[in-house]
Amino acid sequence: MKQFLDIVDPIHDFIRVHDTELKIIDSPVFQRLRRIRQLSGAHLTYPSAQHSRFEHSLGVMHIAGQAAVSLKEKGFLKTDQIQEIRLAALLHDVGHGPFSHLFEEVLQIKKKTSHEEIGKKIIQESEIGDILSKSGFDKKHITKLAFGYPKYRFVNEIISGSLSADMMDYLQRDGYFTGAEHAKIDHKRIIQSLDVYRTKLALEKSALYSFESMILSRYQMFKAVYFHKTVRSAEVMMLESIRLADDDCGFIDLNLDHYTKLTDEFVIAQILALPNHTSEQRRAKRFATDYQNRRLLKCVYEKIMTQKSGQSEQIRDKIAKKSKINKDDIFVDTSGTFSVPLTPAKEKTKSITLITHSKKPTEIPFSKIPVVSSMAESMNILRVYTLDNNRKKVEMAAKSILG
Numbered sequence: 001m002k003q004f005l006d007i008v009d010p011i012h013d014f015i016r017v018h019d020t021e022l023k024i025i026d027s028p029v030f031q032r033l034r035r036i037r038q039l040s041g042a043h044l045t046y047p048s049a050q051h052s053r054f055e056h057s058l059g060v061m062h063i064a065g066q067a068a069v070s071l072k073e074k075g076f077l078k079t080d081q082i083q084e085i086r087l088a089a090l091l092h093d094v095g096h097g098p099f100s101h102l103f104e105e106v107l108q109i110k111k112k113t114s115h116e117e118i119g120k121k122i123i124q125e126s127e128i129g130d131i132l133s134k135s136g137f138d139k140k141h142i143t144k145l146a147f148g149y150p151k152y153r154f155v156n157e158i159i160s161g162s163l164s165a166d167m168m169d170y171l172q173r174d175g176y177f178t179g180a181e182h183a184k185i186d187h188k189r190i191i192q193s194l195d196v197y198r199t200k201l202a203l204e205k206s207a208l209y210s211f212e213s214m215i216l217s218r219y220q221m222f223k224a225v226y227f228h229k230t231v232r233s234a235e236v237m238m239l240e241s242i243r244l245a246d247d248d249c250g251f252i253d254l255n256l257d258h259y260t261k262l263t264d265e266f267v268i269a270q271i272l273a274l275p276n277h278t279s280e281q282r283r284a285k286r287f288a289t290d291y292q293n294r295r296l297l298k299c300v301y302e303k304i305m306t307q308k309s310g311q312s313e314q315i316r317d318k319i320a321k322k323s324k325i326n327k328d329d330i331f332v333d334t335s336g337t338f339s340v341p342l343t344p345a346k347e348k349t350k351s352i353t354l355i356t357h358s359k360k361p362t363e364i365p366f367s368k369i370p371v372v373s374s375m376a377e378s379m380n381i382l383r384v385y386t387l388d389n390n391r392k393k394v395e396m397a398a399k400s401i402l403g
Contacts, residue, residue, distance in 0.1 A: 004018045004022075009058065009059065015059065016062075017061075018083070021061065023135070024132075027127050027131065029126050030054075030094060030128065032261075033052060033053040033094070034053075034054040035052065035265060036052055036096055036098055036099070036100060037049070037050065037099070038100060038170070038173070038177075039051075039100065039174060039226070039231075040102040040264075041102070041231055041235045042228070044231070044291075044294050044296070045228055045230045045231050046177070046178035046180075046225065050177070051177045053093050053100065057092070061086050061087075062169075064085050064089035065082060066188075067165055067191050067194055068082040068085040068158065071154075076196045084141065085159070087132070087137065088142050088145035088159060089146070089165055091123055092166060093115070094122050094128065095114075095118035095119025095121070097115060098251075098264045098266065099235070099264055102239055106239065106251070110246070110252045119147060120146075122260070123143045125256055126260070146159060148343075148344030148345050150345065153201075154200055154201045156344035157344060158201065160344050161343050161344055162211075162215070162341050162352065163201050163211070167341055168187040168191075171214065174221060174225060178225050182224055182225075184217065186213065190203070190214065192207075193206065197355065198353075202355050203352060204354070205354040208354060212369060212370075212371040212372065213371075215371065215375075216375075218341070219379065227335045229302060229383060230296060230299075232383065233297045233298070233385055234294075236333050236385055237287045237290060237297055238291050240283075240287050241285075244283050245270070245271045245274060245281070245284035248274055249271065251267060271284050272285055272289065298385060299383050300384050301384035301394075301395060301398035303383075303402060304379075304380070305380045305382055312333075315384075316330050316331075318397075319397045319401060322397035322400060322401060323390070324393070325386065330386050331384070332382070332383075332384055333383045334380065334381070334382050334383075335380070335381045335383075336380040338378045338379075339378060340372065350365060351363050351364055351365045352366070384398045
């Protein structure tokens with residue numbers, strides 16, 4: 001009997017899935033990822049961006065497996081580690097909530113937790129952990145590979161970080177489904193050029209241009225897609241709707257049985273089913289309805305900054321006072337990310353180690369790599385949104401206050 005299945009994929013042509021992986025993929029907990037869009041509200045700006053966390057997870061497993069094979073051929077991994085890395089990559093996003101990174105913002109604000117922490121819980125305590133154990137895998141070990149553990153540094157970096165399978169898949173997948181032309185990367189060259197030096201993932205110097213191109217693509221995708229003003233408008237609305245409805249709906253209940261029911265459409269349905277007893281319920285329903293019907297907030301002010309502003313509430317109060325518009329109808333959004341992805345331990349990545357076979361490996365600071373150093377250390381955008389009928393007054397007030 002055939003012990004694998006080939007899945008057709010528009011990015012990688014075919015993704016081969018083996019026995020234990022297939023059992024995990026077929027579990028209800030994992031199938032839920034089909035109902036969570038990869039780019040939350042981006043489909044309201046880029047209509048084809050309907051892809052989900054499900055196919056992204058398959059893609060990351062595929063690339064991580066290729067990277068593991070490349071490193072095994074160079075003597076850094078054993079054969080049995082390849083399957084462990086593939087499983088960890090498959091499960092790296094299993095803890096994501098509805099609307100992907102949008103829900104992450106709610107988790108951070110209300111529970112000071114992340115999808116990684118919930119992912120650890122799901123692997124340990126759900127049927128996925130049982131499947132791993134029955135198949136002879138250590139679920140605690142797989143969890144450490146998936147979500148970062150200092151002992152396995154370069155293995156963690158295969159899954160997340162500046163040379164990761166995660167980034168190599170999402171850039172190409174998001175570029176393909178949005179139609180953005182910025183995400184053309186040579187991931188096969190990078191995979192074949194991976195190396196290890198002092199427990200850290202390194203790169204053969206000949207592939208430096210491919211790495212530079214990938215980091216530049218990521219920067220451009222944040223500007224053109226992830227932080228697009230209309231994409232963020234939809235996300236700001238849904239964020240507000242979830243926040244207002246949470247007391248009634250209990251979305252942030254971290255009980256696994258409850259959490260693993262949460263999907264994009266489930267959350268919207270719960271909000272729309274609320275009664276109209278309080279102003280919070282009515283506002284939550286209005287924002288959810290407007291999100292569905294693409295009646296979005298208008299961006300009236302935008303400013304690129306070198307560092308993230310921590311003054312959102314004060315700015316909102318000042319604009320409301322000057323414009324004489326209810327502050328509940330004014331939204332100050334501060335979007336920010338580092339130019340280069342964080343390490344698996346959520347620290348800033350400052351350098352890359354380059355391998356040349358005739359010389360000693362060298363650690364190059366990003367400040368010495370022209371393409372990377374030309375980008376600011378972090379990308380931060382401050383925007384002010386409001387309802388369409390308030391836009392003129394709020395725009396004038398925002399420009400007066402923020403310059």
